[in-house]
Amino acid sequence: VRTSKTLAAIVAVAGTAMLAAACGSSGSGSGASSVNWAKVTHISASGSTDMANLVAAAEKEGQLNVITLPSNWANYGTIMKDFTAKYHIHISDAIPEGSSGQEIQAVQTEKGQKRAPDVVDVGTAFAVEGANDGLWAPYKVATWSDIPGNAKDGNGDYYADYGGYVAIGYNPAVVKVAPTSFASLTNPAYKHMIGLNNSPTTAGAAFAAVYAAALANGGSFGNIEPGIQYFANLNKIGNFVPTAIGGPTTVQNGTTPILIWWDYLLASEVSPVVKGFKIVIPSDSSYAAYYDQAISATAPDPAAARLWEEFLYSTEGQNLWLEGYARPIELSTLVANGTVNKTAYAKLPPAPSGSLKFPTDAQQASAENVVSQNWAKQVG
């Protein structure tokens, strides 16, 4: 399976690269400029590495290779279109439906080639893995200080981009008493009503829901067991519907009128099809997870890669993510500065106060094993 995936990735990437070449995009090369953009770790206020020179160098490269960005995911379609329109830089998106693992593989296997990915958007575990393998070029965007300290690598290897909170979505037409917290979900009025999007042994969102439930019930990032016990109890009292196909359809047809999922997916996938659908972040637990950006150390278009990050972490880029229902990492700054797109912001439930906290990789891995071993035993 692994080999075939790699092969598919290579074929897809090769195809995209050939297309890009056919479109007549020019290659990389610093030309007259003396700046080696691959070594630039941040832009300066003035001089040869300022924003104007970065734009000039990136436009000269005229090409940016991204990977696994679905156009209907987090508004990436518009983001790429706007970037190209603004800077006249052609974007090649390899394997739009691919996974984080495939991104890492492409960076490794296509090293030194013109079609290799310049930038990646990966899950945190994969960003860390890449950093350990020396795959990323450290870079700190101009708004670096607006990214929370625990959501970025101190060296600038990777940095959170967008994500969201575990949230409770419900259809008020069926759910008469509004749920507010994990504790409130044990209400007997919710019999046969509460679902997850999938099995927590398979889906990241469902796993996050168990983690969040653990935090609400005396657990911690190092102890997910209370979360499993919480769902075991929910199942015992008959409130939990353990179907693995939770989503817009199961809310619509009443199988799971209450659905625990990422807030941005509830907003983007369920809200449009269920009239009056409500989303709350449980008051007794706020668990958020974010994806990460990183620039490849061997990016064939180093200036365009850096300009892309500057674009994503500008007010414009951050709002574009928000318009795709994803919560940009600098959201609180946008809100404080009043630069947030208010219409888009209103579609997401208000974020809980307090700073973001994330489990360490070791905690995460250990929690994954505990859930795999105990979920069926305790909840089934």
Added chain:
Amino acid sequence: MADSMTTAVAPEPEYSGARPGASRTRSDRVTKVLRTLLRWAGVLPFTAYVAAGLLAPMVAIVIYSLQPNHGGFVASRATAPTLSNFDTAVHGTYLTGLTNVLLLALVTSVVPGVFGFLIAYAIHTARRGVVLRRVVITAAGVFANFGGVPLAFLFIATLSTTGIVTGWIKTLFNFDIWDHGFSLYNPYGVALVYLYFQIPLMVLVILPALEGLRPAWREAAENLGGRSWHYWRHIGGPVLLPSFLGCVLLLFGSGLSAYATAEALTGGTIALTPIQIGSLLNGNVLAGQENLGYALGVILVVIIAVVMVGYVLLQRRAARWLR
């Protein structure tokens, strides 16, 4: 038959082309070789298909299952083979998964086996049943191939707490089946859903065996003064038994490998090996434990292999009477 054919086309010595005065034998030989090649060429696509689609993956999963899990994504892991994956596979939740899937497969092969047999027997013996027969066989062909998430959703839409049929029963009899122990999301619910495709599958596979029962045998038994019981005890039963057991084994294999339906219904709350393999290989939660998934796969392959050998042996025995 097959054996004699193979010897007839045993490989010829290779034509050297340097021998003068042997033109006649030579052309004979060439024709013979060509014919042989032509005969084998027919099975070439199938052989290639089996090699690429079955043998290669088989070899790959056996190799992977013997490698330690790496946890990372770097491809350099030249390590000695280990049985640690198999050790994990027969402990804890994975052992429960194997027991559950074997139990589920057993129940969902024996029960539909009996029901399917009775239905098949009914339509086989129905008078003026040509139309009925055709309808049942066509329907069985459709139902037996219905599965996966769509099937799970069909049952959720009809029999879940808000399902249509649940609603009807509530309105007609003022009786909520869900309040009286019924559930789609436990092992019984999953077994019930499996009946949906297992019973039609049984009808399809047992019918040819029933058709092999000659009316003459029954007449002969009656002419000799035998009653219905005698006929079934000494003729019908023994003739059909291998076929029946063979078909049940086939259902067993089918129940063992069904995956998406159970997953969609239970969300991993029942430990079942195929679902666990899915989590390990395709999931977004467990990283770096693929080789454990391959080890579980190897165990299922071995079980299926044993089942298929049993099926072939039983079919061979049944074939004596059904020629």
